[in-house]
Amino acid sequence: MPINFKIFVWLLCALPALTNASGTKSVDMQVQADIHASMQMQWHRIEVDDLHYQQMKNKIKLKPGWVLLPYGLYVELQTNDVSRIVSLRVNNLISTNKIDAIATDSIYISHNGNALVTAKKDLGILDPKDRGLLKKHVLLFVIKTNPTQKPGQYLANFKFVSNTLP
């Protein structure tokens, strides 16, 4: 057998091993991440001497007979949910004797120092377009007084309502 042919056959057999020796090998691991919808929210009552209260109070223009309550709310919330909406719902003010009440049509909300809005409707504080953003709200309350309201101490009732869009 000619020597050239022997060399050719040897190379033909050795070539796959040589390729394997100088090549690469890899292993794939499949990754799956399941991210759930999540929301975080914190709020606290703010008093007259609170910096946020003072900053927003200066933006409110009250008409005669309108009274700014000496407390408010500070709220922070954030969500990754694409369909989450959060609203503030204010109920009637109830007197401490549980007899008298100030209806929501006499209650107005100052939202971050903006123009007063009625408390008869839920006030939106988080929309789907706010997804991912940290939203901060300062909420002050104004009472439009009238002669039918009885003097005394009243308790404010409110709740945060969270819904998801269909």
Place this chain on the structure above:
Amino acid sequence: MNIKKIKTLLVLLFISIISNTHSAIDTDMQEVASLNVNAVVAPYTTVSVSTNELSFSVLGTPGAYISTDVVTLTVDSNQSTWSAFAQASNLVHNDFGVADLPAERLSFAINDSKQFLPLKNNVLFLQGVIDQEPEPVKLSFRLTTTWQDTPGIYKGKVTIAFLNNP
């Protein structure tokens, strides 16, 4: 069959040849037979992983989540030197149009290390030499999420690649 065993076999064969030659010398000093020996040591690299699936369940607020899947990697090679690299792909959401999670959100740590290395580009994390006994390496993986990440299922892969020098 590793290289040590092959070496042992060759030594025994050689001793056998010498013995036969010595016997021949003791008598007539005539060549009775000769034996050609060819030993082909094929290059190899074997890789084993304890699992090829990684999962992350992000139930709470965004942050850093370590997978409960710990990958045990064992490399055995007769190459003079070898290196192991790790790289991740972006994690793609199941729904079309949702932004991917970038590959650098995935990171990994070796054995009990507290330092997690981002998997954005090929990361060299292991090297070996021919005489080194194979030792398993434990890889832990971590995913970092943010409030901007849309909830849902994301999929991708992590690739462990090996580069050999014969």
